Amino acid sequence: MTTTTAPLVAGIELGGTKCICILARGPDEIEAEERIPTTRPAETLAAVEAVLDRWRGFAALGIASFGPIVIDHASPQYGKISITTKPGWSGTDIAHRLAAHSGVPTGFHTDVVGAALAEARWGAGKGLADLAYVTVGTGIGVGMIAGGIPVDGLTHGELGHIRPVRLPGDDWIGNCSFHGACMEGLAAGPAIAARTGVASQDLPADHRAWDSVAHALGQLCHTLVMTGVPRRIVMGGGVMVGTPHLFPRVRAAMTKSLGGYIPLPEIALTESYIVPPVLGGRAGPLGAIVLGTQALGPDAGDVGHRVLSGR
Template identity: 65%
Template sequence: MPTSERLIAGVELGGTKCIAILASGPDRILEEVRVPTTHPDETLPALEAALDGWREFAAIGVASFGPVSIDPQAGDYGQITSTPKPHWAYTDVAKRLKARYGVPVGFHSDVVGAAMGEARWGAGQGLGDLAYVTVGTGVGAGMIAHGRPVDGMTHSELGHIRPPRLPGDDWGGACPFHGACVEGLAAGPAIAARTGMKGETLSLDDPAWDTVVDALSHLFATLTLTGVPRRIVLGGGVMVGNPDLLPRLRRATAANLNGYVALPQVQEMETFIVPAALGGNAGPLGAVVLGEMALEERFTSA
């Protein structure tokens, strides 16, 4: 049976909830379970209880909040590493699942998983090269080139670059590591820390949005200047339900680039920066793609 038709267990480990599906694609999701992300001694057994009942999958893919270790040669491969999330630092995930189920396990960051899902079935369908940016509890960016994640020693942390500041804006930012990085200026907690209100209740003409748009547009321009993405796909809670942000982000990104990347794919901002298409299924479906990749690598190396 082709790997694209085999059932894969796709697991998205999120900061507040975890989703596991048994699927081969968006049109063939046979099972789904959601469990809260509490303590790993509670959350992982709850996910395993669901997978134990399925038992028909050829591989497992895991797209996890991070930072995570993605280097297969590293001793801590498959672990969540120095996460600030209580109790989860250095939790082994991939090796635990492989030992329990005896199938190939693909493992990567949650944002790369979502990028893989959108590239295969969503807003990046048909494109081998794209970037996926999530703006929610944090800001993360995953890039895909030639259909595979762009990574090396580890995954990118582009949400933590420090953008130029708007004139007169000296707010220190909300990131505990970098203060006024993109995440510290534009993520949901940063908006709440600055204004005392959640983004979904903040007036569209509040000046705090100027900072959000400026920080994110510098991130998008930086992604564009890597030469990788043919499209930038946006997801996350700050973006969802706030369609007025999108045209502002397009205009600001074009202004930052100032015509330097003279390619029609980039200059057509309405098709270059787009909303995600898979919604809440981007992560678990991306995990399915990661599982497929692990299965293909096993066959290739056998």
């Protein structure tokens, strides 16, 4: 009998404050892990390269990065950070530099798409090839996969910046520097703190601000349902995970917003349709492992997350 072993992959989750590097075959076979502060690009990427130099024998590299990033293969900016508020990082080449340094096939996508891939393979969406992952924390981001691969086009999704219908009488201007009262400007952690003067994890469950947060997030889930893609929505991030009372409110808000449209049993069973993550803080790094693993696949040239081969 022939047994197969998952390939050893190096994964990089590049976050706004820290970078997590792991060497793994999966969640139960993590051989090494290191954390690096995200500082200036040259300093951070040099530290990542030093970690990769110490890790020999991996077959591929996966990178799950904070955004916005350029994922359009036709663009000369492909593999780079786009315009970001993080000082010094706009235009930084991530994928090409690390692929060339490691010399192995490299997958590259957003951290939230990475989390979606990991939760679909090993976590709250295990067994489902069509999934949405929503993070509600410092910002709001959404990653979607269909058929086990990211839903890609000209760019990655930015559903954290759609504009929801407001609650009657709620005219707070919001906290997004671009759009004011978009999803992120109404429901992300900094928005909640700006509106109430209290961090989300310390805000009482009966505070009226939660009505606006749940109303907005319910509409985000409504929008995801209307894409026709996710068979489940996994919601993580500090705001969701730190406030379990928010889940039933978001589920109810989505149901109300849908108004009976798309009457599928999977969606009607909201407790199993909108769920917390299983992998927690490991979803991003393990998503990078999935990106690297998929870069090795026989059809890797047809999927949007593959960047290039260092070989």
